[in-house]
Amino acid sequence: MTAAVIAVAALVAGLAVWAGSDSRATVSETAPPPEGTPAQPADVPSTLNEAWRAPSGATPVPVSEAGMVVTASGGEVVGRDAASGQQRWRYARDLPLCTVGSEWDRALAVYRKSDGCSEVTQLDARTGHRTAQRNGDAELGTRLVGDGGYVTATGERLLNTWRDDLVKSMEFGRVYAQVNAGYQPRPNCRYGTVAAAAGRVGVIERCPGEDGARLTVLKAAPDESDQPEEEFSVSLPERRAKLVAMVPGGSAVVLPQARELVLYDPKGNERLRYPLDVPQSDLDAEPDDGVLPTARGPENVYWFTGSRTIALSTEDLSPRWTVHNTRGAGVAYAGRYVTPIGGGLAVLDPADGRTVRTIALDRGDYRGPIEMAAAGPVLLEQRGDTVVGLR
Structure with a gap:
């Protein structure tokens, strides 16, 4: 009798845990991989017409990976046939999406939980199968920036970089629940625009006590993830400077007041300056998600x-x-x-x-x-x- 009571109690407890778990609140509808990826035409067609449309408020840009189109809205991520827009796979949770991006032939869905964007799920773009998952510390308003090898989640006070299995390779800034103090060089700075290239992450820092900003370029994968390694950090004359882009050969920064584009080499040395014939309103605009x-x-x-x-x-x-x-x-x-x-x-x-x-x-x-x-x-x-x- 006692054993039966214990068994029933365990079953009830298990059902209660399952009912409140992430698995209970997750829907995963997968699909076989498509037979092939159609190639681009030899030339741009002379006419183009709308073939389909879908809601996708959680993607800042269209997500196209492995020949599929990934749309995201509410808490739902959908893999679609590019030609017809028809759903092939679907992944949904009872959490709102912060953002969705892609890298490595996979979709990366960042969900909001509590006060931040802390739930990251990686999905095979062809089939919708979940391939990795992690708890992160990304901020609200985050955007994913990839360079082919790593992905960085932007933020005003914290950057997180992950490798292709979603293991954290680098964190920079105001780290939550920090284990070892003193590893972050300037934890009180706020961040502007972010870019990445060839295993490096660039960010505009705006630090207390500094009149201008600074361009800092970091290794995407230092020896220890909680100990960022700077390639360089150089002072910029304007507080509202913005990092436009990075390539293996250097970085480009726009100075709105000077109306100039400034180029830096991979070691942080200024190379050239170019005057910009661009409206001042364009140069002054600040992106909400940290990416131009x-x-x-x-x-x-x-x-x-x-x-x-x-x-x-x-x-x-x-x-x-x-x-x-x-x-x-x-x-x-x-x-x-x-x-x-x-x-x-x-x-x-x-x-x-x-x-x-x-x-x-x-x-x-x-x-x-x-x-x-x-x-x-x-x-x-x-x-x-x-x-x-x-x-």
């Missing part, structure tokens, strides 16, 4: 200032050309560069910015900025909280 709008192609990094796009060389980020009246950073596609403009898309030669042709496109009453990506032959536009597939 850029897109990478084989030849250029494309920086969207807010009213125009500047092509920067992938070798050292020196400016090559500028196109005016754009609405986003655009995307490298079919050997060309495609950028959103009012009423459609401009197809440009990436070598010199020459307009090859324009494509008319009806976006209804949407007038905001547009982020783009490509999934095989399908072009994707993020218009606010919606992702649109174009064919």
Whole structure:
């Protein structure tokens, strides 16, 4: 009799734990991997039309990985067929999403719990199978920045970097529940824009007692994750300086007051300064998520200032050309560069910015900025909280 009572009590307790667990509140609908990834066309089509649209308020840019499109809204992450937009897999939790990004052919879903973005789930982009999970310390408003090898979660007071199995490789800033004191060089600073390249993470620091800002570049994977290692940290003359982009050959910083783009080599030495013919309102604007709008192609990094796009060389980020009246950073596609403009898309030669042709496109009453990506032959536009597939 006693054994039976104990067994029933254990069963009831187990059911209570299960009912309140993360597993109980998680839905995972997986799918077999797609047969193949369609290639991009040899040239940009002369016409493009909306093929599908889906809500995706948790993606700051369209997420395209392994030939799939990943959308995210509320607490739900959905893997979609790029051509039709039809759902192939779905992962959902009873928590709101902070942000969703991608790297390593996987989707990275960051969920909000308590006061921060502390639940990170990694999903195979082809099938939706969960491949890794971790508890993190990312801040509200975080954005994921990848360099192909590591991913960094942005924040105003803390940066976290993870490797492909979501093991933390670096933390920088005001560390929560810090075990060893004294490892963080400037824990009272606040952070501006962040960029990454080739195993390095760059950040603009704004520190108490310093008139200007500083550009700090860190190893993405130091010997100990809680002991950041600086490649360099150099003072900047302006408090509102912003890190535009990084490549293996250096970093580019914009100085809004001087209206200049300043290039630094990999050791932190200033190389060149370029005057910027850009509206002051563009230069003064501060991104909410710590990342300036850029897109990478084989030849250029494309920086969207807010009213125009500047092509920067992938070798050292020196400016090559500028196109005016754009609405986003655009995307490298079919050997060309495609950028959103009012009423459609401009197809440009990436070598010199020459307009090859324009494509008319009806976006209804949407007038905001547009982020783009490509999934095989399908072009994707993020218009606010919606992702649109174009064919």
